[in-house]
Amino acid sequence: MLYGYAGKILRVDLSRSKSKDDVLREDIIRNYIGGSGLAAWILYHEVSPRTDPLSPQNKLIFAIGPLVGTIAPCSSHVIVCSKSPLTGIWGESHSGGFFPAEIKFAGYDAIVIEGRSEKPVYIWIHDDDVEIREATDLWGKDVYETTDIIQEELRGIKVACIGPAGENLSRIAAVLNDKYRAAGRTGMGAVMGSKNLKAIAVRGTKKTTVAEPEAFNEVVEEVQEILKTYPGNKIRRAYGTSGGLESIESNGGNLPTRYFKEGTFKNAKKISGETMADTILTHPYACFMCPIACGRFVEVKTGPYAGVVGGGPEYETIASFGSLCQNDNLESIAKANELCNRLGLDTISTGNAIAFAMECYERGLITKEEFDLKWGDHAGIVNWVKKIGRREGFGDILADGVKRASEKIGNGAEKLAVHVKGLELPMHDPRAQKAMGLVYATNPRGAIHKPWTGYIEMYKRGVYDLGIDPKDFDRFSIKRKPELTKVMQDLFSVYNSLILCMFATPPGTDALEVRHIAALLSTATGFKINTKEFLKIGERIFNLKRLFNIREGISRKNDTLPKRIIKEPHSKGPCVGQVVELEPMLEEYYKLRGWSREGIPTRTKLEELNLSQLI
Amino acid sequence: MVVVKVIFHTYLARLTHEKEANFTLEDEKITISDLFQKLVARYGNEFRKFVIDNRTHQMHPTFFILVDGIEINSLEGFDTKLKDGNVISIIPPVGGG
Numbered sequence: 131m132l133y134g135y136a137g138k139i140l141r142v143d144l145s146r147s148k149s150k151d152d153v154l155r156e157d158i159i160r161n162y163i164g165g166s167g168l169a170a171w172i173l174y175h176e177v178s179p180r181t182d183p184l185s186p187q188n189k190l191i192f193a194i195g196p197l198v199g200t201i202a203p204c205s206s207h208v209i210v211c212s213k214s215p216l217t218g219i220w221g222e223s224h225s226g227g228f229f230p231a232e233i234k235f236a237g238y239d240a241i242v243i244e245g246r247s248e249k250p251v252y253i254w255i256h257d258d259d260v261e262i263r264e265a266t267d268l269w270g271k272d273v274y275e276t277t278d279i280i281q282e283e284l285r286g287i288k289v290a291c292i293g294p295a296g297e298n299l300s301r302i303a304a305v306l307n308d309k310y311r312a313a314g315r316t317g318m319g320a321v322m323g324s325k326n327l328k329a330i331a332v333r334g335t336k337k338t339t340v341a342e343p344e345a346f347n348e349v350v351e352e353v354q355e356i357l358k359t360y361p362g363n364k365i366r367r368a369y370g371t372s373g374g375l376e377s378i379e380s381n382g383g384n385l386p387t388r389y390f391k392e393g394t395f396k397n398a399k400k401i402s403g404e405t406m407a408d409t410i411l412t413h414p415y416a417c418f419m420c421p422i423a424c425g426r427f428v429e430v431k432t433g434p435y436a437g438v439v440g441g442g443p444e445y446e447t448i449a450s451f452g453s454l455c456q457n458d459n460l461e462s463i464a465k466a467n468e469l470c471n472r473l474g475l476d477t478i479s480t481g482n483a484i485a486f487a488m489e490c491y492e493r494g495l496i497t498k499e500e501f502d503l504k505w506g507d508h509a510g511i512v513n514w515v516k517k518i519g520r521r522e523g524f525g526d527i528l529a530d531g532v533k534r535a536s537e538k539i540g541n542g543a544e545k546l547a548v549h550v551k552g553l554e555l556p557m558h559d560p561r562a563q564k565a566m567g568l569v570y571a572t573n574p575r576g577a578i579h580k581p582w583t584g585y586i587e588m589y590k591r592g593v594y595d596l597g598i599d600p601k602d603f604d605r606f607s608i609k610r611k612p613e614l615t616k617v618m619q620d621l622f623s624v625y626n627s628l629i630l631c632m633f634a635t636p637p638g639t640d641a642l643e644v645r646h647i648a649a650l651l652s653t654a655t656g657f658k659i660n661t662k663e664f665l666k667i668g669e670r671i672f673n674l675k676r677l678f679n680i681r682e683g684i685s686r687k688n689d690t691l692p693k694r695i696i697k698e699p700h701s702k703g704p705c706v707g708q709v710v711e712l713e714p715m716l717e718e719y720y721k722l723r724g725w726s727r728e729g730i731p732t733r734t735k736l737e738e739l740n741l742s743q744l745i
Numbered sequence: 746m747v748v749v750k751v752i753f754h755t756y757l758a759r760l761t762h763e764k765e766a767n768f769t770l771e772d773e774k775i776t777i778s779d780l781f782q783k784l785v786a787r788y789g790n791e792f793r794k795f796v797i798d799n800r801t802h803q804m805h806p807t808f809f810i811l812v813d814g815i816e817i818n819s820l821e822g823f824d825t826k827l828k829d830g831n832v833i834s835i836i837p838p839v840g841g842g
Binding site: 359361362364365368369373374377378404589590591600601640641 | 754755756759794795796798799800805806807808809818836837838839
């Protein structure tokens with residue numbers, strides 16, 4: 131018996147309209163844990179190189195880990211993985227809520243979707259009862275409507291689905307679960323749409339058994355107490371993830387503004403979590419088993435955006451539709467967020483696409499007829515979200531992300547587009563925290579903020595039992611940043627396989643140490659995993675994803691940053707004069723990783739990680 | 746005697762019920778640490794529980810403390826000596842995206 135796990139993988143072949151259970155292999159989870167690691171193993175072995183991401187040959191995986199569905203705090207997380215239609219390489223996005231734990235309750239560690247249905251369908255899972263149901267009536271409906279309709283049939287069933295953007299194969303489409311929680315990045319919604327799969331609905335009644343219940347409960351209690359008393363978590367509850375948007379991010383030059391031209395926004399206060407708490411916030415909400423409650427439930431009662439009710443924007447969304455577009459109207463951001471949720475769009479990539487088009491328009495690269503939005507035009511921003519989600523007019527071009535849009539626009543637009551490997555940058559500026567530049571350049575997904583090294587560089591937090599002390603890391607220096615990047619990437623590779631929220635792990639809550647998380651894993655599964663082995667597993671998972679990308683042609687030439695980040699400093703604020711010195715960091719990073727100068731893992735490294743059989 | 750102004754940011758303003766306050770420090774007890782003791786004495790248990798790190802019994806290291814705009818880690822940390830008229834900003838740790 132595998133403790134902590136359900137022990138089964140559900141495979142659904144949509145081409146044949148059939149499903150079956152696979153036994154979860156112990157040899158795989160001992161090496162890759164679950165979640166992101168398990169999905170990496172499956173995709174590497176089952177999706178061959180050069181597969182078209184939107185073809186039936188691609189696979190879409192919803193994976194959870196051994197802590198999901200247990201009482202471990204902040205453990206209801208799911209990883210949605212596939213070959214990305216946005217970047218053509220490793221695709222992955224994370225989401226919280228209640229849906230993830232429900233997958234475990236239904237008796238599964240992962241759901242692997244294969245093939246393509248002829249007609250729109252949704253997958254209905256009620257414990258061992260798995261049905262592929264027709265969804266023609268749901269096609270065209272938005273995420274909120276779809277969720278409501280499915281939940282009418284069985285109260286308490288949890289739903290993950292796509293909206294019109296996923297149906298339209300927008301390469302920046304998201305998968306949303308529990309209405310407001312988004313697996314937004316890398317276009318997983320488009321993969322789901324390409325399979326004619328509208329939704330997955332899950333209800334389960336099974337319990338998860340852990341290996342050492344008493345010891346597990348003790349660790350859970352300790353972790354819970356730390357999470358509850360940690361001051362940063364009280365702020366997360368009071369002001370959400372945008373609590374520091376003015377005080378730390380904008381004042382520190384880390385708030386992307388005017389399409390990454392600047393890092394400070396003069397009206398930051400108007401879009402901050404504090405202002406939200408005083409205006410449109412009705413109450414905080416939490417994911418399953420979460421004592422923090424960073425989620426925002428908002429309602430706009432008056433003005434042009436009256437009628438917005440439900441899950442509110444978090445930090446990334448606020449910065450993407452706010453400062454990035456020079457927009458200081460918080461209610462319009464709440465509206466743009468609601469539209470993205472309903473249409474099924476990634477808020478980061480959508481905000482980026484609009485800001486990018488604003489700059490192209492300002493520079494005369496696109497015509498007034500195509501796109502005529504000026505900085506800060508909040509009504510226009512909201513309108514363009516709709517057009518992107520429905521592929522209307524120039525929205526059709528923006529719906530495939532800034533890289534493709536820039537290639538279509540031409541005239542030098544390619545050099546303006548801010549992305550890494552095709553993925554738009556999240557709302558953390560590497561010129562304000564140099565390791566973040568290396569993270570963006572080397573992450574298997576492209577520009578992703580997990581791991582966020584800003585916890586150490588900007589927020590003065592540490593991972594103390596790994597010897598990471600913020601005192602040693604000057605944010606503007608590149609000293610020891612390759613080492614920091616490697617450790618954080620390896621660490622997060624395991625967190626994303628357990629799966630735990632980054633707020634409930636160090637450095638997100640740095641009163642916790644890695645030993646706490648290793649103890650949760652060990653007592654839940656019975657695998658005796660110390661901190662060192664914990665990191666080794668992370669390194670293995672990270673390298674496996676690198677191998678996946680190398681097979682697709684990725685090497686050093688792709689580990690780059692946008693011109694704006696390496697050549698153009700801010701004109702004002704605390705980061706004036708700063709650009710990211712990527713090349714020296716990259717050189718040292720490859721050495722630390724045991725990769726060649728071309729960024730390819732050496733045979734010795736792969737042997738050390740038990741990966742040499744894969745090449 | 747040294748008189749300094751303390752500005753409470755975000756959640757701290759909620760806890761202290763004021764956005765700023767003046768504090769008088771006696772001779773020889775003019776460091777950030779000394780000021781910190783005064784804050785705890787004035788604002789009570791809820792404030793203490795929020796700001797104190799149980800491991801060090803000092804203010805939690807993730808708080809940002811600025812003296813006239815300069816972060817105390819760039820000065821002498823909690824041993825930084827205060828002067829008459831200094832403005833001390835205290836920013837609690839934030840959520841992050």
